[in-house]
Amino acid sequence: MREVFHQSLEEVQDRLVEIADLVTAAIDKATTAFATSDVSLAEEVIDADSVIDEKAVALDELAIEILARQQPVARDLRIVVMSLRVSASLERMGDIAEHIAQLTRMRYPERAIPKGLKSTFTKMGELDVEVARRLSDLLRTQDLAIADTIRNADDDIDELHVSVFEKVLSDSWQGEASATVDATLASRYLERFGDHAVSVAKKVVYLATGDWTPDTDTLDVLAAD
Numbered sequence: 388m389r390e391v392f393h394q395s396l397e398e399v400q401d402r403l404v405e406i407a408d409l410v411t412a413a414i415d416k417a418t419t420a421f422a423t424s425d426v427s428l429a430e431e432v433i434d435a436d437s438v439i440d441e442k443a444v445a446l447d448e449l450a451i452e453i454l455a456r457q458q459p460v461a462r463d464l465r466i467v468v469m470s471l472r473v474s475a476s477l478e479r480m481g482d483i484a485e486h487i488a489q490l491t492r493m494r495y496p497e498r499a500i501p502k503g504l505k506s507t508f509t510k511m512g513e514l515d516v517e518v519a520r521r522l523s524d525l526l527r528t529q530d531l532a533i534a535d536t537i538r539n540a541d542d543d544i545d546e547l548h549v550s551v552f553e554k555v556l557s558d559s560w561q562g563e564a565s566a567t568v569d570a571t572l573a574s575r576y577l578e579r580f581g582d583h584a585v586s587v588a589k590k591v592v593y594l595a596t597g598d599w600t601p602d603t604d605t606l607d608v609l610a611a612d
Contacts, residue, residue: 418512432488439481
């Protein structure tokens with residue numbers, strides 16, 4: 388029975404990595420579609436989001452079954468509970484990728500990125516893809532050094548997010564109302580994606596070290612969900 392239990396815990400980890408990999412693919416395609424107005428690629432992201440949702444639900448059901456049948460304690464219990472919370476964050480990250488793809492589809496054949504902000508959004512998209520890939524690696528390896536790189540990348544995303552708002556609120560901004568809405572929505576989506584990655588990374592660190600010191604960003608993410 389103990390061997391079966393440990394196999395179940397390994398399956399939980401494997402499923403988390405699988406979902407994280409799907410989220411990475413989604414944000415990669417979504418940000419590329421957003422930058423290039425590739426509506427076909429955007430449609431792929433939108434259609435694939437249901438797969439992420441289904442796998443998150445299946446993982447939650449597995450975790451609940453483990454809790455009911457195995458009644459884990461101590462670190463094993465933390466692993467199962469963490470998987471439920473991480474699954475929710477990953478599912479939300481998939482939704483954010485879908486939202487970005489929907490912006491692309493809504494503005495097609497026009498570009499969704501307003502003039503003067505292309506380089507900013509390109510960089511934000513690259514950073515989101517980077518944190519998603521690192522998050523998959525963190526879940527796969529539990530290498531805690533990766534958590535610091537995720538947090539550092541998120542700080543860069545936050546700075547770019549602030550610069551977008553400064554741009555659209557400046558006297559020099561000439562964008563129409565639709566461009567202002569697109570810029571603020573897209574920037575917020577990309578910024579929140581990074582926040583969720585940080586939240587997951589902190590949970591992995593807590594599982595490994597028992598050290599939990601949530602900061603403002605993490606609390607904001609948990610409150611929003």
